[in-house]
Structure formats: structure tokens, C-alpha cells
Amino acid sequence: MTDDTEGAEPLDHAEPTVLITGATSGVGRATALALAHRGARLVLACRSEQRTRPVLDELRGLSPHGDATFLPLDLGDFDSVRACADAFLASGRPLHVLVNNAGVAGVRGLTASGFELAFGVNHMGHFLLSRLLLPRLRESSPARVVTVSSESHYQADGIPWELVRRPTRSFTGMREYAVSKLANVLFTQELARPTRASAVTAAALHPGIVASDIWRRVPRPVRPLITWFMLSPEDGARTPVWCATASEPTTMSGGFFDRCAPRRPSAAATAELGAELWGRSEAWTNAWM
Numbered sequence: 001m002t003d004d005t006e007g008a009e010p011l012d013h014a015e016p017t018v019l020i021t022g023a024t025s026g027v028g029r030a031t032a033l034a035l036a037h038r039g040a041r042l043v044l045a046c047r048s049e050q051r052t053r054p055v056l057d058e059l060r061g062l063s064p065h066g067d068a069t070f071l072p073l074d075l076g077d078f079d080s081v082r083a084c085a086d087a088f089l090a091s092g093r094p095l096h097v098l099v100n101n102a103g104v105a106g107v108r109g110l111t112a113s114g115f116e117l118a119f120g121v122n123h124m125g126h127f128l129l130s131r132l133l134l135p136r137l138r139e140s141s142p143a144r145v146v147t148v149s150s151e152s153h154y155q156a157d158g159i160p161w162e163l164v165r166r167p168t169r170s171f172t173g174m175r176e177y178a179v180s181k182l183a184n185v186l187f188t189q190e191l192a193r194p195t196r197a198s199a200v201t202a203a204a205l206h207p208g209i210v211a212s213d214i215w216r217r218v219p220r221p222v223r224p225l226i227t228w229f230m231l232s233p234e235d236g237a238r239t240p241v242w243c244a245t246a247s248e249p250t251t252m253s254g255g256f257f258d259r260c261a262p263r264r265p266s267a268a269a270t271a272e273l274g275a276e277l278w279g280r281s282e283a284w285t286n287a288w289m
């Protein structure tokens with residue numbers, strides 16, 4: 001793979017360590033490879049070692065350090081999130097960038113920890129992981145938390161608290177996906193408050209509409225027709241890589257970014273809703289802290 005991510009800069013540290021979730025395919029895989037090109041040491045936190053293996057092999061081929069590593073992580077299961085964070089913390093490694101990338105869309109159900117599937121994986125799992133890793137990010141500062149949200153978040157007008165602890169209600173799961181992506185934006189805004197994460201900056205982003213495995217549920221005959229018009233995963237990695245490396249996102253901590261530029265988030269992303277989401281998410285995860 002060639003690295004043609006425009007506007008991105010070398011990472012802040014001489015030997016930057018990046019932990020990225022969901023790097024088996026799509027935006028996560030392309031982001032991991034582009035960051036490795038910039039000298040990052042990658043930790044891939046993914047559900048399946050078997051599906052991660054080809055990406056690890058690619059990374060080890062690229063990186064002069066050759067130390068890309070795998071950590072098991074199922075974001076729908078708080079025990080797994082805790083075990084992943086514990087394993088990373090026990091390694092003693094610094095953490096300069098956490099990329100909360102993994103996500104599900106158009107799926108229905110409940111996570112092992114009892115949350116609506118999209119909300120549980122996309123928001124709750126990343127909330128707990130970030131909270132557990134925050135002390136190491138602070139110690140390693142300057143450090144960043146980059147969360148892959150979506151422009152779908154504009155479709156949510158709030159968080160239906162009575163529904164986020166129940167199985168997915170809508171037929172397509174897309175209404176719940178929009179709520180989970182609004183939660184990503186709110187989480188980022190809250191994380192940027194000085195009381196939450198001093199010396200750690202936060203960015204949320206839309207990667208574009210990307211021809212990734214997220215469309216795997218679209219029937220095979222139709223899939224090539226719709227993905228034909230989409231960005232490649234490498235193009236989809238541009239904004240996450242820029243958020244992880246460029247200086248602008250750090251001066252606009254808490255922002256939402258699209259096409260390597262700031263974009264006004266949904267009017268539903270209010271400070272009041274963010275504080276409520278943070279408080280509830282904290283209460284739901286306190287037993288794992």
C-alpha cells in the first residue's frame with residue numbers, strides 16, 4: 001500500500017504508540033497501515049486474532065520496529081474491554097494515540113453487557129476502554145483520543161435513554177446506529193473538557209462513505225453497485241490519520257472533523273446531553289473501573 005494521506009504530519013513522539021480498535025478491515029486497517037508508514041508502533045485491539053493476522057503481517061513487513069501486536073477485544077463485553085485495557089497497562093508501554101474505530105451498523109440485538117447492539121459496541125465499549133486507558137494517555141501526553149463517528153449522527157435528535165438498554169427496535173438498525181454515532185460526538189466533546197482529560201485532546205470524525213465490510217449485510221448482487229461510488233478504505237483513512245497526526249485537531253479539541261477539516265456537529269450535540277451521557281455511561285461502567 002502506498003501512503004498518500006495528504007495534510008497529515010509525523011506523529012508527535014519519536015516512537016509513537018497507537019492503539020486502534022477494529023483494524024481487521026476497512027477504515028481501521030487502512031488507518032493502521034498509514035500510521036505505521038509514519039513510524040507508529042501499532043497495537044491492534046480486535047475480536048479475532050485470525051482475522052487480524054493478515055494485517056499484523058502487513059504491518060510487521062512495513063514497520064522498522066516490527067512490533068505490531070494483537071490484543072483481544074470484544075467491545076460488546078465489558079469483561080473483555082477490562083481484560084484488554086489491563087493487558088495493555090501491564091505491558092508498561094506508553095499510549096500516544098487511541099483510535100476508537102471499531103463499529104457495527106445495520107445490526108440488531110443486545111451486547112453481552114446488556115446494551116442495544118450499536119450503542120453498546122460503538123459507544124459503551126469505547127467509553128469504558130478510553131476511561132481505563134486515560135491514566136496512561138495522560139502519562140504519555142501529549143496524547144490524543146480519535147473516535148470514528150459518522151455524519152449519520154445528524155439523523156439522531158437525542159438519546160432515547162429508555163431504549164439503549166434494550167434490543168434494537170428498528171428493522172434496519174440504522175436509527176440506533178445514528179444514536180450511537182451521536183454518542184461518539186458527545187463523548188468527544190465531554191472528553192475535551194479540562195476536568196476530564198488534561199493534556200489529552202479528543203477528536204471525532206466522519207471518514208466519508210467508504211466501501212468497507214460494514215456493508216456486508218447488503219445482498220451480494222447489489223453490493224458492488226452501491227460500493228462502486230464509495231471511497232476506498234485508504235481514502236476513508238485520510239481524516240482519521242489527519243486527526244491522529246495534524247496539529248489543527250489538537251487546537252480544536254472536542255471537535256468533529258470531516259475531509260480533514262472542522263465541521264459543525266449536530267445541534268443535538270449539546271453540552272447538557274454530553275454531561276448526561278457521560279454521567280450515565282460512568283455509572284454503567286463503574287463496576288469495571
Ligand SMILES: NC(=O)c1ccc[n+]([C@@H]2O[C@H](COP(=O)([O-])OP(=O)(O)OC[C@H]3O[C@@H](n4cnc5c(N)ncnc54)[C@H](OP(=O)(O)O)[C@@H]3O)[C@@H](O)[C@H]2O)c1
Binds near residue numbers: 024046047051101148
Ligand atoms: N464505511 C462507511 O461508510 C462509514 C461511514 C461513516 C462512519 N464509519 C465508521 O467507520 C468505522 C469503521 O468501520 P468500517 O466502515 O471500516 O467497517 P468494517 O470494515 O466493518 O470494520 C469494522 C471493524 O469493527 C470491528 N468490530 C465490530 N464489532 C466489534 C466488537 N464487538 N468488538 C471489537 N471490534 C468490533 C470489526 O471486527 P470483525 O472483523 O471482528 O468484525 C472490524 O474490524 C466504524 O466506527 C463506522 O461506524 C464508516
